[in-house]
Amino acid sequence: MKKIILILTVFSIISHCSLNKVTKKHGVRNLESKKDKITVNQSNSNDIKFLLGPPSTKSTFDNDLWIYIEREITSENVLKLGKKKLSKNNILILELDKKGIIIEKLFYDLNNINNITFSSNITDNDFAKKSFVYDFLSSMRQKINDPLGKRKKP
Numbered sequence: 001m002k003k004i005i006l007i008l009t010v011f012s013i014i015s016h017c018s019l020n021k022v023t024k025k026h027g028v029r030n031l032e033s034k035k036d037k038i039t040v041n042q043s044n045s046n047d048i049k050f051l052l053g054p055p056s057t058k059s060t061f062d063n064d065l066w067i068y069i070e071r072e073i074t075s076e077n078v079l080k081l082g083k084k085k086l087s088k089n090n091i092l093i094l095e096l097d098k099k100g101i102i103i104e105k106l107f108y109d110l111n112n113i114n115n116i117t118f119s120s121n122i123t124d125n126d127f128a129k130k131s132f133v134y135d136f137l138s139s140m141r142q143k144i145n146d147p148l149g150k151r152k153k154p
Contacts, residue, residue, distance in 0.1 A: 022075045028052050031070035031090045035107050045100035063103060064096040089113065
């Protein structure tokens with residue numbers, strides 16, 4: 001009887017495990033193939049909305065910038081304990097003129113997105129030097145915090 005319960009327990013645990021990869025998709029699907037249907041100086045904002053839907057982000061400066069994003073995250077295999085991996089990260093940037101016609105089309109994928117390098121320089125601060133302004137503001141702060149001067153000094 002114990003063997004049957006043990007076999008049923010192991011079987012139920014194994015049957016609930018899935019070996020398929022879990023894929024989470026965000027944004028516009030198949031952005032890479034849909035971008036080829038958009039032509040510069042020919043397609044307008046109505047064509048874009050019909051093909052891609054509303055943009056993920058809009059920016060209005062001199063011209064309109066419409067930004068479409070496609071992101072796909074998949075889980076790794078069972079040996080890596082379900083660690084997440086970024087498999088797609090596509091960005092389509094469309095610049096429209098005042099009439100709604102596409103002027104420029106830029107497409108970035110996971111391979112050609114620029115890597116950002118940060119400076120390792122450290123900025124020195126000059127707060128150690130007490131100037132007249134620092135002394136004046138410190139005394140004003142002290143007077144605001146203790147207007148009668150009766151607070152005990154630490």
